[in-house]
Amino acid sequence: MKKILVLHTGGTISMSEDDNGAVSPNASNPLNQFNNPFDQQLELVTEDIFNIPSPHVGPTEMLALEQRILRAHDEKFDGVVITHGTDTLEETAYFLDITIPHRFPIVLTGAMRSANEIGSDGLHNFQTAIRTAASDQAYGKGVLVVMNDEIHTARYVTKTHTTNVSTFRTPTFGPIGIVSKNNVTFFEELLNHRALPINHVIDHVYLLKSYAGMDAELLEFIASDASHANGLVIEALGAGNLPPRVLENLQKIIDKNIPVVLVSRCFNGVAEDVYDYEGGGVQLKKMGVTFCRGLNGQKARIKLLVGLSAGLSGQELAHFVDNAIS
Numbered sequence: 001m002k003k004i005l006v007l008h009t010g011g012t013i014s015m016s017e018d019d020n021g022a023v024s025p026n027a028s029n030p031l032n033q034f035n036n037p038f039d040q041q042l043e044l045v046t047e048d049i050f051n052i053p054s055p056h057v058g059p060t061e062m063l064a065l066e067q068r069i070l071r072a073h074d075e076k077f078d079g080v081v082i083t084h085g086t087d088t089l090e091e092t093a094y095f096l097d098i099t100i101p102h103r104f105p106i107v108l109t110g111a112m113r114s115a116n117e118i119g120s121d122g123l124h125n126f127q128t129a130i131r132t133a134a135s136d137q138a139y140g141k142g143v144l145v146v147m148n149d150e151i152h153t154a155r156y157v158t159k160t161h162t163t164n165v166s167t168f169r170t171p172t173f174g175p176i177g178i179v180s181k182n183n184v185t186f187f188e189e190l191l192n193h194r195a196l197p198i199n200h201v202i203d204h205v206y207l208l209k210s211y212a213g214m215d216a217e218l219l220e221f222i223a224s225d226a227s228h229a230n231g232l233v234i235e236a237l238g239a240g241n242l243p244p245r246v247l248e249n250l251q252k253i254i255d256k257n258i259p260v261v262l263v264s265r266c267f268n269g270v271a272e273d274v275y276d277y278e279g280g281g282v283q284l285k286k287m288g289v290t291f292c293r294g295l296n297g298q299k300a301r302i303k304l305l306v307g308l309s310a311g312l313s314g315q316e317l318a319h320f321v322d323n324a325i326s
C-alpha cells in the first residue's frame with residue numbers, strides 16, 4: 001500500500017465564507033473532517049504544517065516545506081500532496097521543483113472557492129491531487145500542480161484568472177496530463193532536471209515590471225548602495241527590451257555586482273537578445289544582463305533567489321538562471 005504525506009498550508013481550500021460572503025481562515029482545516037476515500041488503497045499521513053493565506057507565504061515557509069519533504073523521502077513516503085493558497089502556489093511549487101533532487105511525486109493543489117461555498121472545488125482538487133501523487137506515472141515528472149482535473153508542471157504553470165476554477169494554465173505548452181474519472185493520464189515527459197538543495201534563503205531579491213516611459217528612480221535607489229539588493233529580476237518589454245531612461249542606473253547596478261535577470265512581461269514566449277537599438281536586448285546582454293528563457297517574472301525571481309542562496313555567483317549563477325530546462 002502506498003503511503004502519501006499530506007501537508008496542509010492554508011489558502012482558500014481551508015477557508016470558509018461568512019454570511020456577508022467574506023472568506024477567511026478556519027481554526028481547523030475543513031479537509032481534515034473528510035474520511036480518506038482511498039483507505040483501501042492508500043495510507044494518508046496528514047500534517048497541518050501552516051494555516052496561512054498564500055500571500056503570507058515566502059521563501060522561509062517554502063524552505064520549511066522543502067526540509068519536510070526531504071525528510072519524507074527518507075521516511076519512505078511514496079509521494080507528497082501539498083494544499084496551498086493559489087495566489088503564490090506557483091512560486092512555492094517552482095521553489096520545491098528546483099530544490100528537491102528526489103523524483104518521487106510532489107503535487108500541489110488548492111481551491112478557488114472556499115469549503116462552504118456552492119460549487120466548492122477544494123475537496124475535488126484534493127482528491128485528484130492524491131490520485132496523481134499515488135500514480136506510478138507521476139514518478140520523475142518534477143513537482144506538479146493539479147487543479148480542475150488538469151496536471152501542470154511547476155516549471156511553467158501560472159495563475160491566470162482571479163476567481164475562475166480553471167485559473168491555472170500553462171500558456172506556452174499546455175498541461176502535461178489530465179485526471180479523469182478512472183485514470184490519471186500523462187501526455188509528456190519531463191526534460192532534464194537539476195535541483196539545488198539549500199538550507200537557508202537570502203532576501204532582497206527584487207522583481208520589477210517594465211512599462212512605457214518607465215521611471216528610473218527605483219533602479220536609482222537599488223544602484224545607490226550595493227546593500228540594498230542581492231539580485232534583481234526585470235519583466236522587460238516584448239522580446240526583452242527596456243526604455244532608454246533606465247539604462248544608466250541599470251549599468252550602475254550591474255557594476256555593483258548585483259545580478260540582473262531579464263524575462264518578458266509577455267505571458268507567452270521567451271526573452272532573447274533580438275533588438276539592436278538603445279535599450280534593446282542586444283545592448284542589455286552586452287551590459288551584463290542575464291536572460292532567463294521561458295520563466296515568468298515571479299519564477300525567475302525564485303530561481304535567482306535559490307541560486308544565490310546556494311552560493312552561486314558570476315557565470316555559474318548566470319548559467320543556472322539562464323537555462324530554462326534545468
Ligand SMILES: NC(=O)C[C@H](N)C(=O)O
Binds near residue numbers: 055
Ligand atoms: N484561492 C486562493 O487560495 C486565494 C487565497 N487568497 C490564497 O492564496 O490564500
